[in-house]
Amino acid sequence: MRIDVVSIFPEYLSPLELSLIGKARTTGLLDLHVHDLRTWTTDRHRTVDDAPLGGGAGMVMRPEPWAAALADVREAGRRTLEEPDAVPHLLVPSPAGVPFTQAMAHELADEAWLAFACGRYEGIDERVLDVAAEQGPVTPVSLGDYVLNGGEVAVLAVVEAVARLLPGVLGNPESVVEESHAPATGGLLEAPVYTRPATWEGRSAPDVLLSGHHAKVAAWRREQSLRRTAARRPDLLERLDAAQLTRADRAV
Numbered sequence: 001m002r003i004d005v006v007s008i009f010p011e012y013l014s015p016l017e018l019s020l021i022g023k024a025r026t027t028g029l030l031d032l033h034v035h036d037l038r039t040w041t042t043d044r045h046r047t048v049d050d051a052p053l054g055g056g057a058g059m060v061m062r063p064e065p066w067a068a069a070l071a072d073v074r075e076a077g078r079r080t081l082e083e084p085d086a087v088p089h090l091l092v093p094s095p096a097g098v099p100f101t102q103a104m105a106h107e108l109a110d111e112a113w114l115a116f117a118c119g120r121y122e123g124i125d126e127r128v129l130d131v132a133a134e135q136g137p138v139t140p141v142s143l144g145d146y147v148l149n150g151g152e153v154a155v156l157a158v159v160e161a162v163a164r165l166l167p168g169v170l171g172n173p174e175s176v177v178e179e180s181h182a183p184a185t186g187g188l189l190e191a192p193v194y195t196r197p198a199t200w201e202g203r204s205a206p207d208v209l210l211s212g213h214h215a216k217v218a219a220w221r222r223e224q225s226l227r228r229t230a231a232r233r234p235d236l237l238e239r240l241d242a243a244q245l246t247r248a249d250r251a252v
């Protein structure tokens, strides 16, 4: 997978050089390119923003640098992918975006080329997205109902959520099977986890986990997932249809 990120703070994306995502880059599983939007400015002050038309607080990111940057990103990606007609799926973090979910992470992990436009200030001139949408898919995404100062934190989260699903990135592919929001857990939250020592600071791990009885362990984890989901995310339970909840589940 190729990923391009355009930002006025490219160093904000440095964490993507670390850990498993960094290893995926060095082993070639992930081809990640970070670009500084100011490269595409033409004035002495390398200006990327201007006052909002119609008035209002803050500043808006000018369309010209973005249009030039995205055009060059498209050209560079086509050369690298050796596909002259290839276009990236452009993801634009925004407070007004579509909620980013694990399901979306799985969908994006199946794509060959993603590009991220990291806005700042009050956002990017809407015409940039309109022009980009004439070239290929554009999806404004939101991490959640809270306000950040820009798109970089969202890109770190989305890139990690997507890249970890790529074959070979995680040491144990089973890791993505039994986790919260994964299809295998039916969209429930994952059960509590424990490791050695069995007793720590006078606190013992649940005996069933030491029993070696796999069916009982599985049943305990299912019950814990249901209890935790009911307590923290009742909305997820409402989404599960009757077929997904067994009689035993409903007895919890």
Ligand SMILES: CC(C)N1CCN(Cc2ccc(Cn3ccc4ccc(-c5n[nH]c(N)c5C#N)cc43)cc2)CC1
Pocket: 056, 057, 093, 094, 095, 097, 118, 119, 120, 121, 122, 123, 141, 142, 143, 144, 145, 146, 147, 148, 149, 150, 151, 152, 154
């Ligand atoms: C009318 C006028 C007074 N309003 C004033 C408040 N404005 C809302 C507003 C507030 C802050 C920002 C800062 N910002 C710039 C680019 C950018 C990208 C993502 C996010 C972002 N925030 N939260 C998420 N989950 C995000 C994601 N993904 C935030 C971003 C951008 C926009 C909307 C306009």
